[in-house]
Amino acid sequence: MSKFIVVGGGLAGLMASIRLAEAGQEVQLFSIVPVKRSHSVCAQGGINAAANIKGENDSPDIHTYDTIKGGDFLAEQPPVKEMCYAAPSIIYMFDRMGVPFSRTPEGNLDFRRFGGTLHHRTAFAGATTGQQLLYALDEQTRRWEAEGRVKKFEGWEALSVVRDDSGACRGLCAVELTSLRVQTFPADAVILASGGPGQIYRQSTHSMVNTGSIISSVFQQGALYGNPEMIQIHPTAIPGNDKLRLMSESARGEGGRVWVPKRRGDGRPPREIPESERWYFLEEKYPRFKNLVPRDVASREIFHAAVDLGLGVDGGMVAYLDLTHIDKATLNRKLGGILEIYEKFTGEDPREVPMKVFPAMHYSMGGLWVDYEAKADGFLNRQSPRNQSTNIPGLYAIGECDYQYHGANRLGANSLLSCVFSGQLVAPAVQSYAKNRKGGDASSAVFESERKRWEERLDSIGRMDGPENPFALHRELGEVMVKEVGIVRENAALGRALAKVMELRKRWSKVACVDSSGWYNHPKLFVNQLHNMLVTAEAIVRGAIERDESRGAHYKPAYPERDDERYMKTTIAEYDPGEIKLSFRPIDASLYKPVARHYD
Amino acid sequence: MSIELRILRQDTADSAPYWEEFKVPESGRNMNVIACLMEIQLRPVNKAGKKVNPVVWESNCLEEVCGACSMVINGRPRQACSALVGHLARPIVLRPLSKFKVVRDLVVDRSPMFQALSKVRAWMPMDGTYDLGPGPKISAAQAERIYTFARCMTCGCCMEACPQYGPASDFIGPAPLAQANLFNQHGSGALNKEERLAQVMDRGGVADCGKAQNCAKACPKEIPLTEAIAELSLETTKQMFKDLLAKGTPQSFGGPA
Numbered sequence: 043m044s045k046f047i048v049v050g051g052g053l054a055g056l057m058a059s060i061r062l063a064e065a066g067q068e069v070q071l072f073s074i075v076p077v078k079r080s081h082s083v084c085a086q087g088g089i090n091a092a093a094n095i096k097g098e099n100d101s102p103d104i105h106t107y108d109t110i111k112g113g114d115f116l117a118e119q120p121p122v123k124e125m126c127y128a129a130p131s132i133i134y135m136f137d138r139m140g141v142p143f144s145r146t147p148e149g150n151l152d153f154r155r156f157g158g159t160l161h162h163r164t165a166f167a168g169a170t171t172g173q174q175l176l177y178a179l180d181e182q183t184r185r186w187e188a189e190g191r192v193k194k195f196e197g198w199e200a201l202s203v204v205r206d207d208s209g210a211c212r213g214l215c216a217v218e219l220t221s222l223r224v225q226t227f228p229a230d231a232v233i234l235a236s237g238g239p240g241q242i243y244r245q246s247t248h249s250m251v252n253t254g255s256i257i258s259s260v261f262q263q264g265a266l267y268g269n270p271e272m273i274q275i276h277p278t279a280i281p282g283n284d285k286l287r288l289m290s291e292s293a294r295g296e297g298g299r300v301w302v303p304k305r306r307g308d309g310r311p312p313r314e315i316p317e318s319e320r321w322y323f324l325e326e327k328y329p330r331f332k333n334l335v336p337r338d339v340a341s342r343e344i345f346h347a348a349v350d351l352g353l354g355v356d357g358g359m360v361a362y363l364d365l366t367h368i369d370k371a372t373l374n375r376k377l378g379g380i381l382e383i384y385e386k387f388t389g390e391d392p393r394e395v396p397m398k399v400f401p402a403m404h405y406s407m408g409g410l411w412v413d414y415e416a417k418a419d420g421f422l423n424r425q426s427p428r429n430q431s432t433n434i435p436g437l438y439a440i441g442e443c444d445y446q447y448h449g450a451n452r453l454g455a456n457s458l459l460s461c462v463f464s465g466q467l468v469a470p471a472v473q474s475y476a477k478n479r480k481g482g483d484a485s486s487a488v489f490e491s492e493r494k495r496w497e498e499r500l501d502s503i504g505r506m507d508g509p510e511n512p513f514a515l516h517r518e519l520g521e522v523m524v525k526e527v528g529i530v531r532e533n534a535a536l537g538r539a540l541a542k543v544m545e546l547r548k549r550w551s552k553v554a555c556v557d558s559s560g561w562y563n564h565p566k567l568f569v570n571q572l573h574n575m576l577v578t579a580e581a582i583v584r585g586a587i588e589r590d591e592s593r594g595a596h597y598k599p600a601y602p603e604r605d606d607e608r609y610m611k612t613t614i615a616e617y618d619p620g621e622i623k624l625s626f627r628p629i630d631a632s633l634y635k636p637v638a639r640h641y642d
Numbered sequence: 643m644s645i646e647l648r649i650l651r652q653d654t655a656d657s658a659p660y661w662e663e664f665k666v667p668e669s670g671r672n673m674n675v676i677a678c679l680m681e682i683q684l685r686p687v688n689k690a691g692k693k694v695n696p697v698v699w700e701s702n703c704l705e706e707v708c709g710a711c712s713m714v715i716n717g718r719p720r721q722a723c724s725a726l727v728g729h730l731a732r733p734i735v736l737r738p739l740s741k742f743k744v745v746r747d748l749v750v751d752r753s754p755m756f757q758a759l760s761k762v763r764a765w766m767p768m769d770g771t772y773d774l775g776p777g778p779k780i781s782a783a784q785a786e787r788i789y790t791f792a793r794c795m796t797c798g799c800c801m802e803a804c805p806q807y808g809p810a811s812d813f814i815g816p817a818p819l820a821q822a823n824l825f826n827q828h829g830s831g832a833l834n835k836e837e838r839l840a841q842v843m844d845r846g847g848v849a850d851c852g853k854a855q856n857c858a859k860a861c862p863k864e865i866p867l868t869e870a871i872a873e874l875s876l877e878t879t880k881q882m883f884k885d886l887l888a889k890g891t892p893q894s895f896g897g898p899a
Binding site: 057060061064075076078079080081083084131133134135137138139140141142143144145146147148149150151152167168170173174177178181182184185187188196220249250251281282283284285287288375379383386387388389466511513514517556557558559561562564565 | 653654655669670672673674676677680683684685686695696698700701702703704705706707708709710723724726745746749752753756759760763764765766767768770771772773774775776777779780781782785786788789792793795796825828829830831
């Protein structure tokens with residue numbers, strides 16, 4: 043029996059834990075929040091699988107192609123293929139776990155349309171699919187916990203990994219949120235499933251824990267980061283000053299229409315604007331995919347209509363997302379959960395009044411660089427220890443914190459899939475790694491020195507008493523990222539953003555810890571997270587500067603075309619305390635030749 | 643405009659609670675209680691102008707789907723993220739949930755709820771997660787009914803509102819009971835219903851419900867918890883008769899109701 047550590051209890055981490063427990067292994071599962079409250083609950087619309095039970099001749103190959111094209115030919119192709127082929131079995135697994143997927147009149151699983159495909163390929167549970175999938179895995183994990191195979195460390199934050207003298211990862215260093223006790227935990231391999239870094243933008247659809255702090259920390263320890271600049275801006279979010287809440291793509295999947303008034307400054311309430319005076323710009327420009335173009339395309343079009351043409355609702359980067367032509371019973375059945383959220387947070391009933399939505403940071407396609415091993419037929423060798431492995435031996439990454447499946451833009455309802463799939467894929471990988479690992483136990487000295495390093499670091503943070511407030515610095519970081527590193531990217535603006543990030547890093551050393559307590563001191567841990575967010579922010583901005591082309595979510599008007607020769611390559615970021623180093627690595631595009639990406 | 647808050651604070655799990663007042667700037671009509679607490683982090687000063695440690699709370703998704711940010715707001719247990727200040731009487735009074743141990747300020751330890759889910763075996767027994775094809779066909783109506791109960795976030799609002807649940811009582815509480823009932827109803831969960839019923843026929847089980855019906859009213863997701871508890875109660879009664887018959891003690895007929 044080997045011992046594995048999983049960091050993060052969202053879909054990816056729980057799936058990995060369950061598969062390892064099933065295989066008779068011992069799992070220690072670390073999570074800041076009780077795993078049932080992980081960010082996966084926020085996923086709304088569904089999970090993709092070409093189960094082809096709608097009579098549309100859908101297939102895993104078409105799903106693979108849609109995903110690769112959706113990512114604008116930046117993803118490594120074999121892992122995408124393996125994932126899309128596994129997808130139907132993943133849906134069936136959840137079905138057996140009791141997930142209340144929506145059903146057809148015959149009692150079959152129902153599938154709806156989502157962006158970037160012409161097929162009904164998205165299985166869903168009302169409009170809180172992520173929540174329902176997470177709960178199913180949470181329940182199964184609890185079952186393994188009751189059997190003693192999984193031990194949970196909820197209320198612990200991972201700080202770094204422990205590396206031995208050869209550089210291999212031999213365990214984890216973590217801190218308990220209540221006591222602030224720093225402790226190290228040896229393991230045969232560590233799997234990071236810690237989610238995305240949305241808090242770098244602050245105003246994003248991400249949850250509070252999504253700082254990506256541990257990812258930044260292992261990046262600083264030498265792990266490579268892939269495609270940091272590939273940040274998805276979701277076209278439809280609901281404004282808010284604490285966070286931007288998602289309005290699911292499923293609203294468009296069920297027939298929602300996006301429009302702005304044709305006349306600039308038209309101040310009439312939306313229902314008083316007649317049909318002929320509304321511009322359904324997505325339907326007009328993309329007659330095939332209409333409102334279901336991929337997210338990067340929809341966000342750019344909203345930006346164009348609202349900002350370039352000045353047609354935004356109330357003068358902002360805001361469009362209407364209109365469901366009022368659909369009968370209320372259908373809306374409540376298929377979208378109830380998200381309509382309730384809109385109503386609760388805005389006070390308006392979206393069944394009666396078109397929703398006001400605007401684009402918001404939503405997902406990071408980029409993340410830790412991970413490896414895979416392909417076979418000659420384009421599928422993966424499922425037993426390979428290379429799958430999901432970072433460049434640090436014994437350190438693996440899965441879920442949103444890896445870079446592997448979505449290229450330059452993720453298709454809606456593919457994230458739940460990639461989380462679960464990578465969780466499945468990593469389990470045999472780490473077991474192969476543990477079995478073949480050479481060398482004995484790591485010396486206790488490497489554990490002790492890592493523990494000491496963090497104890498001292500947290501102590502010194504606790505003593506910080508400068509003039510800056512860490513939460514205020516976080517706001518400044520979010521503002522510059524939203525403003526300059528969003529839908530439209532100009533090198534001059536990116537240069538300003540980089541200067542700002544570097545300035546904030548300097549000012550970070552002058553923050554005050556603001557909380558003097560030795561018990562459940564959240565600000566103390568936040569100061570460390572903020573430091574780590576600033577490092578990842580530098581990688582994001584530098585990656586955006588370096589890539590002089592337009593591909594997927596990365597759009598530079600000065601370089602409006604995709605440049606496959608120079609940039610059909612993974613951006614690899616390598617940490618250096620002075621200046622993060624970037625290089626480009628070719629991808630395996632042997633399955634599908636890149637073509638121009640059209641949805642019209 | 644500024645907003646006044648009165649917050650019941652507690653520095654550690656063992657220390658005495660105390661009230662502290664704050665004043666934060668109001669920003670936007672959709673501002674919620676979480677945004678007020680974030681303002682205190684930005685300027686950790688109480689109403690009297692004294693520098694203090696910022697208030698600590700628990701939250702994650704901020705869109706009322708993770709269950710983390712439960713607290714008692716103006717006397718009502720609810721999620722702080724969906725509590726919009728424009729709809730709240732001032733000063734806004736915040737207290738931690740009282741039925742759980744306080745960790746610090748508004749943070750409480752809800753692990754007993756998760757332990758209860760384990761006790762009632764709130765999961766599908768399955769042979770493995772490997773590919774065994776789809777689950778059983780179910781009607782759209784049943785899927786919707788299951789979904790209604792499957793939305794429980796383990797937030798603890800129902801437990802707070804329940805007069806029967808608390809540190810002095812053994813009662814397991816409404817949320818875990820509703821989950822036990824949920825798994826008894828479908829798929830492979832129905833196959834081991836008896837195991838789950840045995841857990842809630844114990845001391846502290848379904849019979850301890852006082853039928854106050856506060857739970858369903860407090861649920862932020864409007865889950866009809868009382869319906870679930872009534873169903874479960876009926877099932878345990880049936881099971882008791884079955885158990886008695888199996889034991890061959892006909893003289894006990896008419897005993898438990």
